[in-house]
Amino acid sequence: xxxxILLGPPGAGKGTVSEVxxxxxxxxxxxxxxxREQIALGTPQGIEARKRIDHGNFVPDExxxxxxxxxxxxxxxxxxxxxxxxxxxxxxxxKLDDLLEQVKGNLGRVVLLDCPDEVLVERITGRRSCDKCGxxxxxxxxxxxxxEQCDEEGCQLTQxxxxxxxTVRKRIGVYEERTxxxxxxxxxxxxxxxxxxxxxxxxxxxxxxxxxx
Ligand code: AP5
Numbered sequence: 001x002x003x004x005i006l007l008g009p010p011g012a013g014k015g016t017v018s019e020v021x022x023x024x025x026x027x028x029x030x031x032x033x034x035x036r037e038q039i040a041l042g043t044p045q046g047i048e049a050r051k052r053i054d055h056g057n058f059v060p061d062e063x064x065x066x067x068x069x070x071x072x073x074x075x076x077x078x079x080x081x082x083x084x085x086x087x088x089x090x091x092x093x094x095k096l097d098d099l100l101e102q103v104k105g106n107l108g109r110v111v112l113l114d115c116p117d118e119v120l121v122e123r124i125t126g127r128r129s130c131d132k133c134g135x136x137x138x139x140x141x142x143x144x145x146x147x148e149q150c151d152e153e154g155c156q157l158t159q160x161x162x163x164x165x166x167t168v169r170k171r172i173g174v175y176e177e178r179t180x181x182x183x184x185x186x187x188x189x190x191x192x193x194x195x196x197x198x199x200x201x202x203x204x205x206x207x208x209x210x211x212x213x
Pocket of ligand 1: 016057060064084123141
């Protein structure tokens with residue numbers, strides 16, 4: 001089993017890049033998406049997660065580690081995992097190392113999407129998504145063809161509750177404090193590939209595919 005980590009602040013484009021890597025055989029694991037599924041189902045885990053996510057705070061380490069452990073233990077041999085938004089704390093990074101060792105997996109690369117804060121804020125506040133098919137748009141950079149309607153489903157697009165300017169600035173601060181130390185952790189292991197994520201969607205996707213190809 002092989003794993004690649006997509007590391008970067010909110011709005012850097014982790015989800016957008018993941019779409020093309022899925023076409024290359026990666027299984028995309030977004031802990032944010034897994035948590036939103038629990039919220040939509042109204043599970044006790046989802047109810048607890050929502051209180052934190054809506055205010056821009058992290059969900060406790062043991063919750064996300066539990067979700068990842070379950071996935072890794074059930075993974076078929078030869079599976080290629082793309083982690084989007086995991087790990088986000090040193091405790092999660094260290095636990096991932098342990099889990100990979102247990103399942104004889106290998107962390108091949110950490111792709112770091114670098115992007116200035118003001119670009120992140122514009123991307124996040126302009127993001128809209130389709131609740132039916134999960135398509136993600138941006139009202140300026142990747143707009144739907146008609147108003148705020150999904151091109152696939154024709155339904156009204158929605159904005160994530162944690163995508164307000166105030167909450168995204170909080171999320172960027174939490175990233176700086178709790179996630180950016182992971183850059184040095186993985187630099188020491190010589191795993192980090194820096195990508196200029198302020199480029200266009202097509203340019204960023206092409207740069208990542210080239211790094212992982
Ligand atoms: P999560 O959903 O992972 O949020 P995030 O990391 O803050 O990242 P985003 O999904 O907001 O942004 P992205 O980088 O994927 O950007 P996207 O491609 O969509 O997590 C949500 C919350 O869950 C967290 O805040 C936390 O509370 C909790 N959580 C999750 N994982 C956790 C963990 N491991 N531990 C603890 N808590 C956890 O792009 C954004 C917009 O920009 C889109 O509209 C897109 O169309 C546009 N865009 C993308 N790329 C470009 C480009 N190159 N040019 C122009 N526009 C672009």
